[in-house]
Amino acid sequence: MLIRTTMALLTLLYHSNMMANNTEYKLKTALIYKLAKFVEWPSVDTQGFGICVLGENNLAKVAKALEQRKIKGVAVIVYPFQQSSSIRNNCQILYIAHTKQPFIDTILQQIQSKPILTISDMPQFAQQGGMIQLSLINKTIRFKINLSQVKASNLQIASPLLSIAEIISP
Amino acid sequence: MKILFCLILLITVHHSVSANSESLDDLLEMPLEDLLSMEVTSVTKKSQSIANSAAAVYVITQKMIQNSGVTSIPEALRLAPGLQVAQITSNKWAISSRGFNGFFANKLLVLIDGRSVYTPAFSGVYWDQQDILLEDIERIEVIRGPGATLWGSNAVNGVINIISKSAVNTTNGLVTLGTGSHQKRLLGFRYGNKLNQTTYGRFYLKQSNREDFEDNPFPHKSDDWDQSQIGFRMDGHDKQHNWTVQGDYYQSKQNQFITFFLPNSTIPVRVNDEMQTRGWNLLAQWQYQFSSQSIADLQLYYDDNYRQEIYLTQTHHIFDVDFQHQFKLGTKQSIIWGLGYRRIKDKFDNSFSIGLFPDEKTVELYSGFIQDEIELFANKVYFTLGSKFEDNDYTGMEYQPNLRLLWKINPRNTLWTAVSYAVRTPSRISHDVILANAILLVDTPGNIINPNIQLFGNPKFDAEKLMAYELGYRVQAQENLSLDISGFYYNYRDLRSYDLVTNRVIFDNNLNANSIGLETIVDWQVKEWWQLKFNYTYINIDASLDNSSMDTGSKRIVEGSTAEHQISLTSFMQLSPKWSMNLWWQYIDEIPVASSTALQTRTKIDDYLSLNAKVTWQATTRLELSLIGRHLLDNQHPEFIGEAFIIPTEVKRSIYGMLKFHF
Numbered sequence: 001m002l003i004r005t006t007m008a009l010l011t012l013l014y015h016s017n018m019m020a021n022n023t024e025y026k027l028k029t030a031l032i033y034k035l036a037k038f039v040e041w042p043s044v045d046t047q048g049f050g051i052c053v054l055g056e057n058n059l060a061k062v063a064k065a066l067e068q069r070k071i072k073g074v075a076v077i078v079y080p081f082q083q084s085s086s087i088r089n090n091c092q093i094l095y096i097a098h099t100k101q102p103f104i105d106t107i108l109q110q111i112q113s114k115p116i117l118t119i120s121d122m123p124q125f126a127q128q129g130g131m132i133q134l135s136l137i138n139k140t141i142r143f144k145i146n147l148s149q150v151k152a153s154n155l156q157i158a159s160p161l162l163s164i165a166e167i168i169s170p
Numbered sequence: 171m172k173i174l175f176c177l178i179l180l181i182t183v184h185h186s187v188s189a190n191s192e193s194l195d196d197l198l199e200m201p202l203e204d205l206l207s208m209e210v211t212s213v214t215k216k217s218q219s220i221a222n223s224a225a226a227v228y229v230i231t232q233k234m235i236q237n238s239g240v241t242s243i244p245e246a247l248r249l250a251p252g253l254q255v256a257q258i259t260s261n262k263w264a265i266s267s268r269g270f271n272g273f274f275a276n277k278l279l280v281l282i283d284g285r286s287v288y289t290p291a292f293s294g295v296y297w298d299q300q301d302i303l304l305e306d307i308e309r310i311e312v313i314r315g316p317g318a319t320l321w322g323s324n325a326v327n328g329v330i331n332i333i334s335k336s337a338v339n340t341t342n343g344l345v346t347l348g349t350g351s352h353q354k355r356l357l358g359f360r361y362g363n364k365l366n367q368t369t370y371g372r373f374y375l376k377q378s379n380r381e382d383f384e385d386n387p388f389p390h391k392s393d394d395w396d397q398s399q400i401g402f403r404m405d406g407h408d409k410q411h412n413w414t415v416q417g418d419y420y421q422s423k424q425n426q427f428i429t430f431f432l433p434n435s436t437i438p439v440r441v442n443d444e445m446q447t448r449g450w451n452l453l454a455q456w457q458y459q460f461s462s463q464s465i466a467d468l469q470l471y472y473d474d475n476y477r478q479e480i481y482l483t484q485t486h487h488i489f490d491v492d493f494q495h496q497f498k499l500g501t502k503q504s505i506i507w508g509l510g511y512r513r514i515k516d517k518f519d520n521s522f523s524i525g526l527f528p529d530e531k532t533v534e535l536y537s538g539f540i541q542d543e544i545e546l547f548a549n550k551v552y553f554t555l556g557s558k559f560e561d562n563d564y565t566g567m568e569y570q571p572n573l574r575l576l577w578k579i580n581p582r583n584t585l586w587t588a589v590s591y592a593v594r595t596p597s598r599i600s601h602d603v604i605l606a607n608a609i610l611l612v613d614t615p616g617n618i619i620n621p622n623i624q625l626f627g628n629p630k631f632d633a634e635k636l637m638a639y640e641l642g643y644r645v646q647a648q649e650n651l652s653l654d655i656s657g658f659y660y661n662y663r664d665l666r667s668y669d670l671v672t673n674r675v676i677f678d679n680n681l682n683a684n685s686i687g688l689e690t691i692v693d694w695q696v697k698e699w700w701q702l703k704f705n706y707t708y709i710n711i712d713a714s715l716d717n718s719s720m721d722t723g724s725k726r727i728v729e730g731s732t733a734e735h736q737i738s739l740t741s742f743m744q745l746s747p748k749w750s751m752n753l754w755w756q757y758i759d760e761i762p763v764a765s766s767t768a769l770q771t772r773t774k775i776d777d778y779l780s781l782n783a784k785v786t787w788q789a790t791t792r793l794e795l796s797l798i799g800r801h802l803l804d805n806q807h808p809e810f811i812g813e814a815f816i817i818p819t820e821v822k823r824s825i826y827g828m829l830k831f832h833f
Contacts, residue, residue, distance in 0.1 A: 022339050030197035030205055065194050082695050083650050102581040102646045138462060139409070141206055164206070 025062040028134070031141065032063065032093060032119060035132065036071045038161035041092055042115050042154045048077035050090040054107070055082060055097030063095075084110060091116050096130070098122035104130070115154050126168040131155075133168075144168050224554060224574035224586035225317070226252065226642055226656040226689065230310040232335075234703075237742050237752040239784035239798035239828070241348065241356055241378070243332065244297045246304065248756065249740075251705035252314040252656075252689045253328070254732060256761075256775075256810035259393040259819045260352070260383045261424045263297040264764075264810045267314050267328025268658070269685055269711050269732040272765055273812040277594055277634075279317065279325040282332045283416065284492075285453055285471050290514045290533070291484055291526075293324050293597040299447050299475065301399050301420060303358050303374045305344055305830075308335045314689065315658060316592035316638050319541055319556045319572045320506075326592045326636050336414070337362055337370035337405040343833040350798075350826025355379040369406040375399065382425065383806070383819040392442065393819050395424035412457040421448035427817035430481050430523040431606050440817065441480060449475030464497035481815060483519035488512065499542075506556075507540040516598065523815075526602045526627075533563040533598075552576040564596040565633045584644040593633040600666065600677045603627040605814075625668065628677045637661045650695035660685040665713075665728065667721040680719035683728050685711040699744040707736040723769055730763030733777070748789070754782040761810065768811040778807045794830040799823070 032051060049071045053060035060080030067076050071092075081087060084107040087094065094116050100107060101122045108118065108129045118131045125133035126146040131153075133144040143165035150157055197205065228250045240246045244263040248255045254271040256264045266275040276293040279286065282302065288295050310332050317329035340362035348356030355378065362372030375398075382394040401418035428443045453471035460466065473488040494508030512535040518526045541556025557571035572590035579585060605625035642656035664679035687709035694702045713728040715721060737757040744750045761768075761775035768774065781803050786796040801807070806820040 026194045026197055027205065027208060029194060030200070031202075033198055034202045034205060062194065066198075069198070082698050082701075085649075086698050100649065103649045106649075140208065161202075164203070 022058065022062065025059045027141065028059055028095075028121075029063045029066065031134065032095060033066055033069070033071070035117075035119070035161070036093060038158040039117055040156040040158075041072070041117075044072045044074055044092060045090060046074055048090065049074040050077055050079060050092050052079045052081060052087060052091035052094045053097075054084060054087065054094060055100050056095070057082075059095065059097075087111065089114070093117045093119065096120040096122070096125075104128050113153055117150075117153075117155055127170045129170070132165075142166065146170065222576065222578070222584070224552070224576040224588055224642075226314040226640060226658075228252070228312045228314070228654075228691065230312065232305075232307055232309065234740075235304055235307060235310075237750075237784065238740070238754055238782065239752065239796065239800075241304070241353060243300055243302065243304075243310075246307075246310060247312070247330065249738070250310075250312040251691055251707050251736075251738065252687075253312060254736075256758075256764075257821050258810045258812045258816060259426065260380055261298045261393055261395040261426065262812065262816055264812065265295070265297060267312070267330075268660070268687055269709050270327060270728065271731050271810070273810075273814075273816060276597065277324065277326040278328050278330065280330045280332070283334055283414075283453060284455065284469055285451060285473060286490070286512075287473075288324060289475075289484075290486065290488070290516065290598055292599045293594065296447070296477065298395070298397075298422065298424060299420070299449060299477070301376060301378075301397060302332065302334060302401075302418075303360055303376050305346065305358065306334050306340060306360060306372075306374060306403075308333045308339075314656070315588070315640050316570075316572065316590040316636060319539055319558050319570060319590070324594055326594045326634070334403065334416075337372045337403050338407075340372045341370060345831045345833070346828065348826055348828040350824060352381050352383070352800075352822055352824035353378075353826040354381050356826070356828070365404070368408050369404060371402065371404040373400070373402040375401075383822045384427075392427055393425055395422060397422040410459045412459075414455040415453070417450065417452040419448075419450040422446065426479075427819075428480055428815050429817055430521075430815055433522045443480040445477070445479045447475070447477045449473070460497075464495070466493070466495045468493050478519075479815075481521045481523045482525075485517040487515040502545045504543045505540070506543075508538065510537040511535070512537075523606050525604050526598060527604060528602070531598065531602070535563070536561045550578055560595075562595050564601055564631075565593075568593050568595060568633060582646045586640075586642045586644075588638070588640045590636075590638045590640075592636045592638065594636075595633045596631045599627060600631045601627045601629060623670075623673065623675055625675045625677075631666075631677045632664055632679045634665050634679070635663045637663075652693045654691040654693075655688070657688045658686070660687075665724075667715065667719050667724050669719050669721055678719065680716040680721065681713060681724050681728065682716070683711055683713040685709060701740075701742045703738075703740040703742075705736075705738040708734065710734060723766060726763050726769060727765060731761060731765060733759035733761050735759040748787060750786045750788075752782075752784040752786075756780045756782075758809070764811040765813040767813060771811075773811060775808055775810060778809075779803055780807075792832045796828045796830075797825070798828060799825045 051063060053063060057080055060078055063078045067078055069076055098121055120130050121134040126144040129149055131146055131150050135142050135144060145165045146168045148169060230246060230249050234249055235246050238249060244255060244265060247253055247265060252268055254266045258264055258273060262273060264271045264273050264275060267278050270277050274292050274294045280288055280295050287300050313329040317325040341364055342362060344360045346358035357377040360372055360374040365371050378397045380395050382392045384392040399418060399420035403416035405414050424445050426443050426445055427440060429438045429440050431438055451471060451473040455469045458466045469492045471490050475486050477484045490512040492508060492510040494506060496506040499505050515532045518529045520529055537560040539558040541554060543552055543554045546553050554574040557569055560568045570592050572588060574588040576586045638658060638660050640656060640658045644654045646652045662683040665681035665683055667678050667680040668675050669678040669680060690706040692704040696702055709732050711729050711732060713725040715725055740754045742752045757779050758777060760777040763769050764775055780801045782800050783802060784796055784798045786794060788794050801821055801823045806822045808818060808820045811818050
C-alpha cells in the first residue's frame with residue numbers, strides 16, 4: 001500500500017504544467033499556439049518548431065507545456081532568452097517582452113527578412129515593424145497586424161485571422 | 171499517519187484534476203474567438219507605469235525575494251537601495267528610508283495591500299507584528315522620498331507598499347518547510363482555487379519559530395520568538411467591477427531583554443520580558459470602471475491589534491475608509507483625486523516607566539488629495555502637480571504639495587525632478603506621554619545621569635516639516651544593462667528635540683537638519699544564465715539646533731544614526747535547468763551614534779560586510795529544495811542599538827534548509 005501511494009505521489013510530482021497558474025501567461029500561451037495555425041512558413045525545421053520567448057521568463061515557463069504538442073506536424077520546443085543576441089535561427093515564432101521596447105529597432109533589424117513571426121504586447125509594436133501586436137482593450141486581447149512586414153518575411157497569414165485583426169500599415 | 175497520507179494524496183489528486191479541467195490544456199482546445207472574449211487583468215501594466223514615474227522608485231520582485239532566501243519582510247527590505255535596515259535583536263528591527271533610523275523610526279509609511287501598518291502610538295512600525303506568506307507577495311514597491319501627496323502624512327522619507335498577489339494568480343497549493351540554525355521552524359501553507367466563474371480565493375497559514383541570538387548573560391532565553399498567522403484573500407471581477415476581500419489573524423510570543431526604572435530607584439533594572447502580540451484585520455476593496463478612462467476605487471478596512479510588554483500594553487482599533495477616482499480630462503491630463511477618513515481608538519495600560527495620559531483616546535483624521543498629470547509634449551514631457559490636505563486632531567490642517575517633471579529624452583533615457591513638501595504629524599506619544607527614565611532619551615549638558623528627570627509629551631508639539639528636492643536619471647544603456655541614479659537634497663525644519671523646562675524634559679521642535687544623498691542602481695544581465703545587481707547608497711546629514719535649545723544629544727543622533735555608505739551586490743546564476751545559486755554581499759558603513767542609548771554608553775556600531783548565499787535544486791516542477799546561509803562572514807555582529815528599553819543582541823550566522831512543494 002505504502003509503495004503504491006508513494007509511486008502515485010511520485011507520478012504526480014513529475015506531472016508537468018502544474019506551475020501554470022497565471023491567467024495572463026496561460027492566455028498568451030494559448031494565443032501563440034492558436035495564431036500559429038493561421039500562419040504559413042516557407043519551411044519548418046523538422047527538428048522542432050521553435051517558439052522563442054525574449055525577456056519574459058514567466059511566460060516561457062508556462063509556454064513550456066506546449067512542448068507536448070505539435071505545430072505544423074512538428075514537435076514544439078520553447079526557448080527562453082534574456083538577450084536578443086542569444087536568438088538563434090531555430091525560432092519560428094519570437095515573442096518579445098514589452099520591457100525590450102527601447103531596443104526594438106535593433107532586435108527587429110537582427111532578424112529582418114528571416115521567416116520569424118514576431119509577437120509582442122508592447123505599445124506601437126506593429127507600427128515599429130513588429131508583425132502581431134497584442135493589445136488589451138476593455139480587459140480583452142485584440143490583435144494588430146503589420147501585414148507588409150509579414151509579407152516581407154515570406155510569411156502568409158490566413159484570412160480568418162486577418163478579418164478579426166486591425167491591419168496596420170506604417 | 172497512513173490515513174493522513176492518503177488524505178493528502180486524495181486532495182492532491184482531486185486538485186490536479188480540477189486544475190487541469192480549466193487550465194492551459196482547456197484554453198488550447200478553445201477556438202480563437204473564445205480566447206479573445208476572455209477577460210484578463212494585466213500584471214505588467216502597473217509595473218510599467220512605475221518605471222515611468224517621476225520619483226525614486228524601486229521594486230522588489232517575487233523572484234528577488236525567492237532568490238535571496240529571506241524569511242521575513244524586514245529581511246526582504248534589505249534588497250532595496252536607500253533604505254536603512256538593521257536588526258536590533260532576533261525579533262526587533264530598525265528600518266527607515268534616507269536616514270533617521272531607529273526602533274521608533276517615524277518618517278516612513280508602510281502599507282500592506284493598502285492598509286497602513288504604522289502604529290499611531292509613535293508613527294512607526296512594529297516590524298515584529300507584520301508578516302505575510304512571502305510566496306504570496308506580488309511585489310514590494312519602495313518609494314524613497316516624500317510620497318505624501320498620494321499617501322499622506324508620515325510618507326516623509328519614503329513609502330513601502332507591500333502588494334500581495336491577486337487570488338486569480340494563486341490557484342494552487344503550496345507547502346513550505348524550513349529548519350536550521352536560528353530559523354528553527356518555518357512552516358507555510360497556502361491553498362487557492364477558482365470558486366466560480368468570476369471569483370477566486372485562497373487561504374494561508376504561517377508558523378515560525380526563531381531561536382535567540384544571544385549567548386546571553388542570563389540563564390534564560392533572551393530574544394527568541396514564535397509567530398503564527400492565518401489569512402485569506404478573495405478576488406472577483408466582471409466587465410466593470412473588481413473586488414477584493416482579505417483578512418489576517420496573527421499572534422506571537424517573544425522574549426526580550428528590557429532595561430527600565432522601578433519606582434523610587436535610580437538604577438535601571440534589566441529584566442527578561444515575555445511579550446505578546448496579537449491582532450486581526452479585514453479589508454474590502456471595490457473598483458468600478460466607468461470607462462477605460464475613468465476608474466473609481468473604494469476601500470474599507472478595520473485593524474485591531476494588541477501588544478503587551480512589561481513597560482506598556484497597547485490596544486488599537488483602527489477603522490479606515492478611502493475613496494479615489496482617476497480619469498482623463500481631455501487628451502493631455504490625467505486627474506486622480508480622493509477622500510479618506512480614519513478613526514483610531516486606543517487604550518494603554520501604563521507602567522511607572524512609561525504612561526500615556528489620558529490612557530484612552532479616540533482620534534480622527536480627515537484627508538483629501540488631488541493630483542493632475544499633464545502631458546506637456548506627447549510621449550516626451552510630463553508635468554505633475556498635486557497636494558494632500560489632511561486635518562488631524564493634533565495640528566489641524568496640513569497641506570502637502572508636490573511638483574514633478576518627467577522627461578523621456580528617448581526610449582532609453584529618462585530624466586526626472588521633483589520638489590515636495592511633507593510633514594510628520596505628532597503621534598500619541600509626542601502629545602501625551604510621561605516617561606520616567608528620560609535619561610534614556612536625552613543627553614542634556616550637566617544632566618548626563620539623572621533618572622529623576624521625567625519626559626513629558628507636549629500638546630503644542632508641532633508637525634516636523636520637510637522640503638525635498640530630488641533629481642533622477644534612468645538609462646537602459648544596453649539590452650542587458652540598466653542604470654538608475656537619484657540624488658536628493660532635503661531641508662528639515664522643526665524636528666523633534668528634547669528640551670529642559672525647569673525640572674522637566676519636553677518634546678519640542680528646536681532641531682533642523684539638511685541631508686544630501688545619492689542612490690545608484692546597476693542591473694547587468696552578464697550572460698543568459700548570470701545576473702548581477704549592484705546598489706550603492708550614500709547619505710550625509712547635518713543638524714543644527716535653535717538658539718533656545720541645549721539638546722546636543724538629538725543633534726548628534728540625527729547626524730550619527732545613519733551609515734554614510736551602503737553597498738549591495740547580488741549575483742544570481744542559473745547553473746543548469748535544475749540548479750541555481752545566489753550570492754549576496756552587503757557592506758554597511760559604521761553607525762557612530764545609533765541612538766540615545768548608544769550616545770550614553772558611547773558605543774558605536776562598526777562597519778560590517780555580510781554574505782548571504784542560497785543554493786537551489788529544482789528537483790521536479792513541483793518540488794524545490796534549497797540551502798541558505800545568512801551572515802556567513804562572521805560568527806556574529808551588532809547592527810543597531812535601539813533608543814530605549816530594548817537591550818540589543820548581535821546578529822548571528824545562520825544556515826537553514828527549505829523545502830517548497832506545489833500541488
